[in-house]
Amino acid sequence: MTASPSPSLAQSLHFWARNAANESALLRTSLRLGLFDALPVQGSSTPCSVEALATATGTSARGLRALLELLVCLGYVSQDDSRRFALTQGAAAFLRDSAFLQRLEAEQEWGGPVALLDEAVKHGEPVQHAGRRWDVLGHLRALFLEASAPASSTEAEDFFDRFARSGARTQVLITSGRLGLLELLASAPRTLPELGAATYLSTGGLRVVVEVLEKLGLATREGEAFGLSAEARRLLDGKALAYMVRSLSVSAQYTEALERLDETVREERFILDLKDPEVSRRFYADNSNQITAVFASHFQLSRKAATTLSKAHPLEGAAVLDIGTGSGVWGAAFARATPTTHVTYFDQAVVLEQVRANLERLQVADRARFWPGDLFTHDFGEAAFDVIILPQVLNVLRPESLPGLFARVARALKPDGVLLIAEYVLNERRDGPLDHLYFGLRRFMTNEGDLLSASEYARLLEVVGLSSSVCIPLPTQEMIFAARPGVNLPTRLAD
Ligand SMILES: C[S@@+](CC[C@H](N)C(=O)[O-])C[C@H]1O[C@@H](n2cnc3c(N)ncnc32)[C@H](O)[C@@H]1O
Incomplete structure (x- = not known):
């Protein structure tokens, strides 16, 4: 887990549009499946094979391997020459800390509600999910716009950011693209009431989304008006904005499957099953449109x-x-x-x-x-x-x-x-x-x-x-x- 230089906005945008939701799903699923508990800690006990870990967690070895290889790449898990895995000591320091785990558990349940961000922005109210009402806009404000008590180390805070905010960043982009907000911000700076009048979205919802976009470096505010930042305008020039909005719509097709990835890794139950001919036809017809772009x-x-x-x-x-x-x-x-x-x-x-x-x-x-x-x-x-x-x-x-x-x-x-x-x-x-x-x-x-x-x-x-x-x-x-x-x-x- 070495510190890497800050990515450029172009790199970040590519990551948020394509992989950030996968990153949160990877970490949330690993926690949900008990993988971090099942992994021995490097240097203190013998590393385990994928098969042994699959047995210990009651999961499919193929699915677990897909998680483990990513966790190795991110530096949370080590792999020896015999392809046996262990939790690195750095990761164990926070993933064995009960206060930090409680913070992750509290965050865990927000995945489903945050996927309903479009609805929250339309009405400016909490959304209904699994029999409860969830203040998604308030949650995004807390995650991105308000100061929170930092974790015990930079590594732990970085893990929390990937766990909680990465997927939310993708969702904010998907929602902004789907509701036409990115195009509006690109066309001219507008105040919140102007954005509301052009989109019929709630002012409260718009405020949270554009302020998060501002936090991400994509939007700027001049007086009361919001527009795309100069750097975002440069990146999303010409056809690039339409291309990004289209690629976000492909990313959106994975949202539910990512949220329920634990079911897929446990039982190989596929939420977005492209072996189903009808699902495949629809998915790839859209995908080839995107590839054509x-x-x-x-x-x-x-x-x-x-x-x-x-x-x-x-x-x-x-x-x-x-x-x-x-x-x-x-x-x-x-x-x-x-x-x-x-x-x-x-x-x-x-x-x-x-x-x-x-x-x-x-x-x-x-x-x-x-x-x-x-x-x-x-x-x-x-x-x-x-x-x-x-x-x-x-x-x-x-x-x-x-x-x-x-x-x-x-x-x-x-x-x-x-x-x-x-x-x-x-x-x-x-x-x-x-x-x-x-x-x-x-x-x-x-x-x-x-x-x-x-x-x-x-x-x-x-x-x-x-x-x-x-x-x-x-x-x-x-x-x-x-x-x-x-x-x-x-x-x-x-x-
Ligand atoms: C990831 S895309 C690759 C497209 C293209 N070769 C490229 O590199 O841009 C995979 C392609 O395989 C096709 N494909 C998937 N399942 C198929 C099947 N059962 N029979 C025929 N083609 C299939 C899809 O329609 C899709 O166009």
Whole structure:
């Protein structure tokens, strides 16, 4: 738990929009499940395996592992070379302190009510939750705007901040985006009555939300009027605000599942179950909209990947298959790599409907084939493709489905074909990077896959005859190229 430099507003905003609610859910769930009690303290007793801890807490080992790997990354838990875990002495100092635990327990019950912030802001009154009324606005005021008695150490206070305020920050952003407040603040400074008149929201509710936004550095006050701060205006310029509001709506889809994460880790009961075809269709149709919004930045990555592969493996006339294409951004980059590449875009039918427009914009629709199907069972054929891409799709599959998919993919590759996996690949100790681990927690939570390390992928690929593989980092994710022995693979990212 070393002190890190203060993050910039850009980094904070990214974290609040994407991972902060996961952070609170991780710590709240670990407390609820008794994990901190079950962990031995480092140096005083023998560390425990995931399985032993799962037995002690009556939880699923897979779910518990997702929590533990994050707790290691955050520095609250240590992991030895045999993958046995213990609570660090620093964390034990406050997590064994009964006064601090009482403060956490009192905070624990606010998760559900805070998720009803929209309603509180609309009416300016306490909300009804689980048979009681909860003063959510008062609670946010106490958390963010009023002085509270600090914990016994900076580390304890930092833990409390992550436990209590991280998720609330995400919720304030979600509510501000959903109720149109961020757009209003961006358009011109307004007083609270003006904001109230424009939104029909309560002045009391608006006051708390804009003052919290001010505290977060997103809003400023000039006299009686509130507007976006200069730095927030710079960050949320042009399309960036609309993109952030849309990404917040994706984050909002996880709210209930995060609040009930303990049920999922205990019983593998999935609150947002993306293995349910109807839920998956709705979720990914929205998600591919969102991916379409960031097409340009993803396209930079996929183009880099296509250039990298083309240096080792000419792509002229190549037949390419993009499995789980989403917006089509990966296949399109390969279509643009040469005028003769043909790309097959495979996904659920509802998702493919949105791909054509992107391909037309890039003028590659004439070399496109759309192939709707279910990736869990689809037969991709035999020796049919020079390149198969699995971009951000393996994390959709539960671990037991990977061998079957890899077998179907290996069969569909020509003898000198190349498989390209673009994924969040974990480090070999599986305790980082942090962003990847949060993404992995969400995949567990939605009954989807596990993230793996490069050597874990290599072992699975070897079984289906793809025995040579390399892992090359891109700016936000990693690429694994795999092929049969003797096929030339890139060794580094193209300039
Ligand atoms: C995380 S998105 C990745 C999208 C895209 N490849 C990218 O990198 O932006 C996963 C994709 O897998 C697709 N998918 C999920 N389950 C599927 C299934 N059973 N059959 C076909 N496609 C599926 C989703 O529709 C979604 O487009």
